[in-house]
Amino acid sequence: MAAQTFQQEFVQMPPVTRAYTTACVLTTIAVQLDIITPFQIYFNPDLIFRQYQVWRLVTNFLYFGPIGFNFLFNMIFAYRYCRMLEEGSFRGRTADFFFMFIFGGFLMILLALFVNLVFLGSAFTIMLVYVWSRRNPYVRMNFFGLMNFQAPYLPWVLLGFSLLLGNSIIVDLMGIAIGHIYYFFEDVFPQQPGGFRLLKTPGFLKYMFDSHHEDPNYNPLPEDRPGGFDWGQGQQVGEDNPEPDQQ
Template sequence: MAYQGFAQEYLGMPAVTRAYTTACVLTTAAVQLEFITPFQLYFNPDLIFRKFQIWRLITNFLFFGPLGFSFFFNMIFLYRYCRMLEEGSFRGRTADFVFMFLFGGFLMTLFGLFASLFFLGQAFTIMLVYVWSRRNPYIRMNFFGLLNFQAPFLPWVLMGFSLLLGNSIIIDLLGIAVGHIYYFLEDVFPNQPGGKKLLLTPGFLKMVFDTPEEDPNYNPLPEDRPEHQPRGQDQNEQQHPQ
């Protein structure tokens, strides 16, 4: 029963959230079981561009450290806010959500070229949290029962928590910066006088991830029209009682 409940919950997750969280968990499990090492995953421009280890462009977003408090903390926030975005403001817009992933990952990778950042998964999580928080400004939050605040302050509270734990806040600041760039270009600038939408999801992503819209000029064949569909079994039984 527990397995069925877990499987039902897992399959009920939206597609992008399920794919990303699964990739993160499997990557961490592979490291924990020593199938691979973090040295094969981290972001290294020299190895990427000179040794053509292209997978590092992706794997550095999938590893959140060994199993422990930091890993589970990041996974909870990643799952929660990725899912709320996908089921909320990106509902029915899977291609746009994937494009946000690509846009955010691209900007973080550019920054990683000039900074000694080896893993960018935490920054990516903060980006998701930031975009969600700005799109839900009136939601009241409670942080471990200690702080009450409105949603837009959540990324800054998380940064303060990282500071208290003695971690570098560069990763958090990067996530906030990239999240703000996306939010400004997608939600703010198009609504300004003279503004326009600059982030346009490529057509091939819409073809892959979005359900095609019905052609308003489509005229179904006569046999496909509702009035030509066979009646239900109960109606047939009423007309031809046995």
């Protein structure tokens, strides 16, 4: 029964979310089974540009470390917020969503040339969280049952949590910065007087992803339903009420 439920959930996932999270899980399992090693997939400009190991441009986004708390933390956040974005503000715009992946990944790789980071998956997850949080500003959230706040503060709460765990905040700051750049280019600047859309999805991506008709039986996960998982004593990152608070 559990296997059937998992299969149904997997099939219902939108395509980009399904592809990305599956690639992350398979990469982690491959490392865990010693099929590959982290040294074969981490970001290394010399190996990429001098020895043409171009797969590292992608694989460095797919590994969050060995299976454990950090892996589960990142995977659950990546899955939830990736899915809510794809089924919410990007509903019917798979090409635009995939282009956001390309845009964010490209900027992270540029920054990684100057910052000592070899795996960028965690920063990419924070970028997804940031974009979702800015597009759902009235959703109220709960963290460990200790504090309540509105969605736009979530990336900063996660940054503080990383700091408490002794992790480097450079990863979180990179994700927040690039998420804000995308949000500004896509949502803020076009609405300004004289503004226009700076990010235009290439036509071939629209042909690849958006030329099909939408499945009428598709059951999406509403974007304004806060995502997350149980934090200790049954508390969730987001409340269960699917309706955002109104101000």
